[in-house]
Amino acid sequence: xxxxxxxxxxxxxxxxxxxxxxxxxxxxxxxxxxxxxxxxxxxxxxxxxxxxxxxxxxxxxxxxxxxxxxxxxxxxxxxxxxxxxxxxxxxxxxxxxxxxxxxxxxxxxxxxxxxxxxxxxxxxxxxxxxxxxxxxxxxxxx
Numbered sequence: 185x186x187x188x189x190x191x192x193x194x195x196x197x198x199x200x201x202x203x204x205x206x207x208x209x210x211x212x213x214x215x216x217x218x219x220x221x222x223x224x225x226x227x228x229x230x231x232x233x234x235x236x237x238x239x240x241x242x243x244x245x246x247x248x249x250x251x252x253x254x255x256x257x258x259x260x261x262x263x264x265x266x267x268x269x270x271x272x273x274x275x276x277x278x279x280x281x282x283x284x285x286x287x288x289x290x291x292x293x294x295x296x297x298x299x300x301x302x303x304x305x306x307x308x309x310x311x312x313x314x315x316x317x318x319x320x321x322x323x324x325x326x
Contacts, residue, residue: 191241199242199318204245208222213287216274258317258318272321291311292319295308307323307326308326310322
């Protein structure tokens with residue numbers, strides 16, 4: 185098997201938004217992602233994107249681009265339901281949280297230290313919800 189392309193992790197989640205263009209702008213401003221690839225159709229809708237942070241990669245896409253397909257959906261179109269939460273390691277969870285809060289993120293769990301005992305690590309984490317309802321956990325290893 186060939187390795188993934190340079191700079192690609194072995195797993196890359198895709199997150200879908202009703203307004204993916206606005207979501208990309210918000211994710212870069214609030215959480216610190218950088219845009220590697222942003223492909224728009226003639227209507228300005230995102231058909232493919234790649235956002236990077238600290239060696240991780242997510243793809244952000246637009247809902248409703250394929251007629252007749254019932255997926256993907258934004259949490260706001262599913263009554264707020266989420267079937268996943270994205271976890272991102274950061275250098276300073278408290279500073280990251282304050283930056284996200286100032287940018288309008290809903291902080292659903294304030295920063296707290298978790299010690300899961302020997303065999304695991306101690307971490308500082310917080311949870312945030314983005315404007316369309318996706319949940320994000322940010323972790324700092326202590």
